[in-house]
Amino acid sequence: MSFPVGIQLAVLAGSQEVPLPMAPGLADLLIDAQVTEVADGQSLFRLTFGAQRSDKGTGPDTQVLAEGSMSPGNRIVIMAMQVAMPTVLIDGLITDIWLDPAQNPSQSRIVISGADLSVAMDLTEKIRGYPDMDDELIVLEILAQYERFAIVPETIPPVESDFPTVLQRTPVQHGTDLDYLYALANRYGYVFTLRPGAVPLTNTAYWGPPKRIGVPAPALTMGDSGFANVNQIVFTQDGRAAFQVSGLIPGPTEATPALPILALEPTLL
Numbered sequence: 001m002s003f004p005v006g007i008q009l010a011v012l013a014g015s016q017e018v019p020l021p022m023a024p025g026l027a028d029l030l031i032d033a034q035v036t037e038v039a040d041g042q043s044l045f046r047l048t049f050g051a052q053r054s055d056k057g058t059g060p061d062t063q064v065l066a067e068g069s070m071s072p073g074n075r076i077v078i079m080a081m082q083v084a085m086p087t088v089l090i091d092g093l094i095t096d097i098w099l100d101p102a103q104n105p106s107q108s109r110i111v112i113s114g115a116d117l118s119v120a121m122d123l124t125e126k127i128r129g130y131p132d133m134d135d136e137l138i139v140l141e142i143l144a145q146y147e148r149f150a151i152v153p154e155t156i157p158p159v160e161s162d163f164p165t166v167l168q169r170t171p172v173q174h175g176t177d178l179d180y181l182y183a184l185a186n187r188y189g190y191v192f193t194l195r196p197g198a199v200p201l202t203n204t205a206y207w208g209p210p211k212r213i214g215v216p217a218p219a220l221t222m223g224d225s226g227f228a229n230v231n232q233i234v235f236t237q238d239g240r241a242a243f244q245v246s247g248l249i250p251g252p253t254e255a256t257p258a259l260p261i262l263a264l265e266p267t268l269l
Contacts, residue, residue, distance in 0.1 A: 007082050009030075010078075010086065011047070011077070011078055012076070013026075013074060013077075014075065015075065016074070019069075019077055020069070023067060025067075026067060032047070032048040033045070035078060039191065043092065043115065043116040043195070044092075044114070044115050045092055045113065047078075047111070047113070048109050048110075049111075051099065051100070065110075071094065073093060074094050077090070077091050077092075077196075077201065078090050091200075091201070092117055093115065093119040094114040095115060097110070118194045121142070121177040122176045122177070122178040122179070124177075126176070128172070129171065129173075130171045130172075132165060135158065135188075139153070140155065145177070151205050152197060152202065153205050154205065155206075156208030158187075160188070164252075185207055189209065191208070191209070191210050245261075245262075246263065248260055248261070
C-alpha cells in the first residue's frame with residue numbers, strides 16, 4: 001500500500017482486551033485497507049490481503065487464517081501514523097472472512113471485514129426491565145456493561161424526557177443492546193454512534209442530537225474543472241417517508257390531561 005509522505009498505516013489485531021501489532025508477515029501481504037464512517041450507524045472496515053498460491057497448493061491465505069489474530073470476534077484497530085502520532089480510524093471487531101480465489105493465482109485475495117465495537121452490543125437478544133430509570137440512565141446502564149472497551153459515554157439529556165416510576169411504567173428492552181440504543185435515540189431524533197477516542201484503545205459513545213456544527217466542508221463538485229472532488233453523486237427522494245409527526249402524550253395519571261405535540265417540519269440545517 002502507498003500513503004502520502006510522512007503517513008504510515010498501523011494495524012493492531014488480536015484479543016478484544018489487548019490487540020497487538022500485526023505480524024510483519026501479515027503486513028507484507030496487506031494490499032488495501034478501507035474504513036467507512038457514517039453520521040448515524042456503524043462504521044465499517046475492510047482489509048484485503050494477497051492470497052496467491054504456489055504450485056504445491058499452499059499460500060499466504062493459510063498464514064492469514066492460521067496466525068489467529070484475524071479470527072471472527074477478534075479486535076482490529078486501524079491507525080494512521082504521522083510523526084509517531086496515531087490517529088485511530090476505526091476500533092472494531094472482525095465479523096466476516098472472505099476468500100476470493102482467481103483464475104490467475106497472483107490475483108487471489110482474502111478479505112477481512114467488520115464493524116466498530118458496537119458489534120459486541122448486537123450479539124445477544126434480551127428481555128430486560130429498567131425500573132425507575134429514564135432513557136438517558138438506561139443508555140448509561142447499557143454502556144456500563146462494555147467497560148472492557150474503555151468506552152466514555154457522551155449523552156445529551158432530551159428536553160422532553162420523563163422519569164417514570166414503577167407505579168407508572170417500567171421500560172422494557174426486547175432485543176439486543178444495540179437495537180435498544182437505536183430505538184431510544186430514534187425516540188427523540190437522536191443518533192447513537194461509537195467512535196475511537198483521542199487515545200488508542202479508548203472509544204466515545206455518543207447519544208444525542210446529530211452534530212451539524214463544525215467547519216464547513218468543500219462543496220461536492222463534478223466535472224472536468226480543477227475544483228472537481230467526486231466522480232459520481234446520486235440524489236434520491238423518498239416520497240413515502242414521514243414528513244411531519246403529531247399526536248398526544250398521555251399524562252402520568254388518568255386525571256392528567258394528554259398534551260398535544262407537533263414536530264417541526266424537517267430541515268437540512
